Amino acid sequence: MRDCFFDPVSTSAALPEAVRLAREIYSLHEAGADYSTELKQLGRTVGQIVSLQQVRGxxxxxxxxxxxxxxLVNWRELPTGATEEEMLEMLQLVCVAKGxxxxxEYWVQCLRVNTGDERLSDLIFWPDAYFGRPIAQELTAAEILDVALGRTGGHRAL
Known part of the structure; x- marks a missing residue:
């Protein structure tokens, strides 16, 4: 799997400072102290606004x-062009929670963008809700990918 999918921020020069600031913000938040300065610093470090609501959430x-x-991720511009092999690998890892x-979370969002299935999270984690009825068996990663890419309606699993 290419780095842009595997871990897009692992080589970011800003990662160590972002982690330090996030830890400091969490500590100050827990103590009930003001962390507006640290929040602004984090925003400058990552190159986008980080809000108080994001911290609270x-x-x-x-x-x-x-x-x-x-x-550090621009969630509105996730990488596209994942190969079928990369999508299958991401799905296999997500299905066994290995990562x-x-x-x-990043892989699920990349898969959503690359398959075009806006309800991909439901398909992976709540297939009964995705199909609107109970399914007969747990779906494999390959079956999930087939459904997400529109190659099957999931009728084998229903």
């Missing part, structure tokens, strides 16, 4: 390192 849900990594907290 992330705190207690994801680790500071994950928050820093997510802040970091950041990678798993």
């Amino acid at each position: 992330a705190f207690g849900s994801i680790a500071p390192e994950t928050f820093a990594r997510k802040s 970091s907290e950041f990678q798993l």
Whole structure:
């Protein structure tokens, strides 16, 4: 799998500073202290605005390192052009939860963009909701990819 899909921020020069600031922000948030200066610094470090609402939503849900990594990604411009092999590899890893907290979320979003299936998360995690009825068996990563790419309606699984 190409780096742009595997871990797009691992080589970012801004990652260590973003992680340091995220940890500091989490610590200050937990203490009830003001962290507006650190939040602005994080925004400058990652090259985009990081809001108080994002901190509130992330705190207690994801680790500071994950928050820093997510802040470095432009979620509106995810990489396209994933090969079928790359998409299958991402799906296989997601299906067995093998990857970091950041990678798993990133892969699902990259798969959504590359397959064009806006409900891909439902297909992976809640297939009954995706199909609108219970399915007979758990889908394999290859079957999920076939459905997401429109090659099958998932009738084998229904």
